[in-house]
Amino acid sequence: MKSITGSAAERLLEEKEIERIVHDYAYYLDMNQPEKMIDLFVDDCEVSYAPNFGAIGIEAYKKTLDGIGTFFTGTSHHVSGVVIDWVNDTEVNVRAIVLAIHRYAKEGPDGILYGQYHDVVVKRDGKWKFRRRILKTTMAADYHVRAFNPIGRAL
Amino acid sequence: MKSITGSAAERLLEEKEIERIVHDYAYYLDMNQPEKMIDLFVDDCEVSYAPNFGAIGIEAYKKTLDGIGTFFTGTSHHVSGVVIDWVNDTEVNVRAIVLAIHRYAKEGPDGILYGQYHDVVVKRDGKWKFRRRILKTTMAADYHVRAFNPIGRAL
Amino acid sequence: MKSITGSAAERLLEEKEIERIVHDYAYYLDMNQPEKMIDLFVDDCEVSYAPNFGAIGIEAYKKTLDGIGTFFTGTSHHVSGVVIDWVNDTEVNVRAIVLAIHRYAKEGPDGILYGQYHDVVVKRDGKWKFRRRILKTTMAADYHVRAFNPIGRAL
Numbered sequence: 036m037k038s039i040t041g042s043a044a045e046r047l048l049e050e051k052e053i054e055r056i057v058h059d060y061a062y063y064l065d066m067n068q069p070e071k072m073i074d075l076f077v078d079d080c081e082v083s084y085a086p087n088f089g090a091i092g093i094e095a096y097k098k099t100l101d102g103i104g105t106f107f108t109g110t111s112h113h114v115s116g117v118v119i120d121w122v123n124d125t126e127v128n129v130r131a132i133v134l135a136i137h138r139y140a141k142e143g144p145d146g147i148l149y150g151q152y153h154d155v156v157v158k159r160d161g162k163w164k165f166r167r168r169i170l171k172t173t174m175a176a177d178y179h180v181r182a183f184n185p186i187g188r189a190l
Numbered sequence: 191m192k193s194i195t196g197s198a199a200e201r202l203l204e205e206k207e208i209e210r211i212v213h214d215y216a217y218y219l220d221m222n223q224p225e226k227m228i229d230l231f232v233d234d235c236e237v238s239y240a241p242n243f244g245a246i247g248i249e250a251y252k253k254t255l256d257g258i259g260t261f262f263t264g265t266s267h268h269v270s271g272v273v274i275d276w277v278n279d280t281e282v283n284v285r286a287i288v289l290a291i292h293r294y295a296k297e298g299p300d301g302i303l304y305g306q307y308h309d310v311v312v313k314r315d316g317k318w319k320f321r322r323r324i325l326k327t328t329m330a331a332d333y334h335v336r337a338f339n340p341i342g343r344a345l
Numbered sequence: 346m347k348s349i350t351g352s353a354a355e356r357l358l359e360e361k362e363i364e365r366i367v368h369d370y371a372y373y374l375d376m377n378q379p380e381k382m383i384d385l386f387v388d389d390c391e392v393s394y395a396p397n398f399g400a401i402g403i404e405a406y407k408k409t410l411d412g413i414g415t416f417f418t419g420t421s422h423h424v425s426g427v428v429i430d431w432v433n434d435t436e437v438n439v440r441a442i443v444l445a446i447h448r449y450a451k452e453g454p455d456g457i458l459y460g461q462y463h464d465v466v467v468k469r470d471g472k473w474k475f476r477r478r479i480l481k482t483t484m485a486a487d488y489h490v491r492a493f494n495p496i497g498r499a500l
Contacts, residue, residue: 044199044354047361051202058271061287062306065328067344109329109343111304113289115270115425116368132371134289134423134444136304138329145331149421149446151372173375174419174448176455188419189377199354206357213426216442217461220483222499264484264498266459268444270425289444291459293484300486 050119052163053156057131061112067104073097081167085182109138125158146178151186205274207318208311212286216267222259228252236322240337264293280313301333306341360429362473363466367441371422377414383407387469391477395492419448435468456488461496
């Protein structure tokens, strides 16, 4: 069995904090608390939900989220398959799988998104935050967003 | 990098056990083994699935679960987004996200529940068990339960 | 609080690696990269997706996966509820819950599978790999596979 160094155990603790922001993002989104989502991102963040739908910098991201909640009467984000690759002690790459159900304020069936989050998460001032979050779309059903960042599935 | 104390590493081990009962609950529910679900709760448990649908105390909870399995030919509970907040060394608050599909014994489409579990989990006699489990409903589709504990989504 | 031994902390690290292959399997499947899936299995692997649909040995498994991607235009596997039971230092039993959506190349609604993975994962030459993977089916909707390994839900 491999030896456990102090740093290996430390990284397990850090990974808990990293996973936490991944899950808090989904929770605050479903709770329609964009101001709490904003807190999970660094000032120089980059977010892409789709081509031409995203933000560079926290001020632009605030505008992206503004009013998004009223578009839906409810959403439910189910995030699983979280894996973390360490770049260095203050930066990781995160991949997660998401199933997101959107109930529209207007009439119509629920919009369903099947996707992947590809994140860069960094530690600044002792807190892990999203530096970059890219949503890639595996497929969708009855969903209002028509342009997607593809996952790059092999043909 | 922050220093890791013995107690921090201990809590990682404890959290594995806490997550385990969250996942075992879902598994035993889908396996229709209510007696194994009961084992995951303390005697003075409180459970609420909806207003006027729940139990106070293990005997009442046994009655709540009694015969529930025959109402469905199958259920599938997908629990993700588990996060744990420590209250003290023997008590934690747990939040988890659930997608639950219910296939009814009677005719009709599958009932789908999108929700959140909000739990108090305690350690007694060396075992972590549910002290309180509240199911809050984000939304539902074709579901037989009409009254819900709301998640409190911001308007 | 229970004492933490070096070996307990080591196992937490090992469990991260074990969970990783569970999540990588789902990811590579959705990315249609069967050659990367193959790498997650030992040569003497046993795989069962359903009665008469599986493989014994890595060469047979390669054939099972061959061309599977072209049957679908997309799939999305959502794996949650991963729990690990240790058999010894180089072998564990793993249970996980899966929701899998299949979009067919031919016309028709998405096929949905609700299931459980029951795995034996072993450590060989320092790497954790699947020794056995059994998919059990809780239920399905519009799905092309008609025979199932049952989960054994109590009546």
